[in-house]
Structures are given as C-alpha cells and as structure tokens.
Amino acid sequence: MNRILALFLLTTAPLLAQEPSADRIQKHIEKLASDRMKGRGTGSRENAKAAAYIAKHFRKYGLKPLGEDGYYQPFTAKVRRVVVPDSLRKAANVIGFLDNGAAHTIVIGAHYDHLGLGNQGSSLDKNPQGQIHNGADDNASGVAGLLELAQYYAKNDVKEPYNFLFMAFGAEELGLLGSRHFLNHPTLPLDRMNFMICMDMIGRYDPNRGVGIGGYGTADAWPAVFQDVTAGVKFFTDRAGNGGSDNAAFYAKQIPVLFFHTGGHPDYHKPTDDPGKIDAKAEEEILKLEIKLIDKAMRLPKMTFTPVQ
Structure with missing residues (x-):
C-alpha cells in the first residue's frame, strides 16, 4: 500500500465509520420492535425501556442532556383505551443536544411510542386487544434514523455552523402529545431553532413510489437546498408541513419542517408491522439523502418560515 493511499484511508476511516449503516439500523429496529x-x-415498562435505550445512545455519542431530568422531559399523557375509560400515564421525551457554540439549532426528531398490546384505540386490526403491535416501521425505523444521524453529527469531528437538538418524542400516537408538550415547555428557546427534520415510517421503501418529503413549502430556502441533490433512492417533495407526524406541531409554531415518510402499507397499525419487513439498506440511503440536505441547509442563513396555503 503506498503512503498516499494509506494516509487517505487513515483520515477518512473515522468519518466513514460514522455514516449511516444498514446493519446498525436493523439492530436498532430489532431491539425496539421485538x-x-x-x-x-x-405508560408501559417497555416504553420506558425504549426511552432508556435512546438515552443510553445519546450518552454514548456525547450529547448534552437537555431534558428536565437529564435526557428526559417527563409529562403526563392521557391514554384513550378501547375497553376501559381514559387513564393518565407517565410519558417522556428524550432530548440530547450537540452544542457547536452556534446561535441557532437544527431539530431532528422521531417518536418512539407505538400501540402496545392494542388497547390504546388506534389499531386497525379486527381483534387488536392482547396482540403485540411491534411498530417496526411505525416508528422504530424513525428512531433508528434519529440515532444514526445523532451518531453521525456527534462523531464526524466537524464543528458545524449550527447546533443540533435530537429528540425522541413520547405519546405521538395519542395526538402528538410529546412534541406539543416540548413546544409548550421548551428546554431551548424556539426562536433559536432553524428548522425541524421529522422521521416517521421510513423503513418500508417502495421504489415505485419513492420516499416522500413533506414541508417543501415551509421555508423560502428549501428549493435552493434541494436543487441538484441526488440520492440512492427515489424521492419526491410535497409543500404541506402541517400533517403526518410531530412535524405538524413544529409547523404550528412557525418553524420550517421537512417530514420523511416511505408511505402506507397493509401492516400499518397492525400486529404484523414486524422488523423482518424493514428495508434497512434503503433507509440507509434515505439518511444519506437527509445528510446531504442538512449539510446544504447549513451553508445558508437561518431560514424564514413561510405558511403553506
């Protein structure tokens, strides 16, 4: 091996090792959706275990805790169940901060809750009670993406011109409760936020459809960011930013958003949404596309929010 090649491999290996990995994506999903x-x-013990799994990785990546109890921002969620009356459950957002000493911050988020044993009212199965709804695509896939992007930006040895706030939201399935709680009780001033990236169901890529990216119309700068961007997956944009997932809560606070989603499928909100049906390699390519877009956006000033008619 000549010296130039050896030097190239030595200097690029750490960065390449932190790029999104299909193997790690699959492992995260198999853990969270087992x-x-x-x-x-x-409100379940398993939901708390999922939160602890995310916090453990935030700690591993060296992110600063930015909850109200370490990485956690506790809140109370009202659970509307099928068989018994409504109840109140403990829930939490998990929040990690990458401080680059910048004036403004990019938010990257995904919800980690799902439907439990089918008693929370939104299962589409004919007989949901007592059946494990694993939620591999919805939304272990998004959490895997969140963890991969957190690792990439925390470990790439580059001090970006923006900070990053990585957030795993609780109780999204109950009505965006976690993201709305954060926005009403922010641990970082909202006026310091540049834009928000939301990932919800990015694990079932259909090459005929491509990955949808909502929120294209929520900032004056998005067209310039997307210009000439290519990817290893097919993608298309949609102007709307006020639907789909936790991005809608940020849009309501006039924060520009992008929402990544690979589309619906017959296993949506059913016990059959299992890890074996995930296309981890395609998700890896989706995350690489996100990195391209984020990196281009970081070359620009703070975005101006534009409402979508």
Missing part, C-alpha cells in the same frame, strides 16, 4: 418490547405503549 416482542419483548410489547409494542412500546405509552
């Missing part, structure tokens, strides 16, 4: 996690229903 039968042992019993569907990560809000």
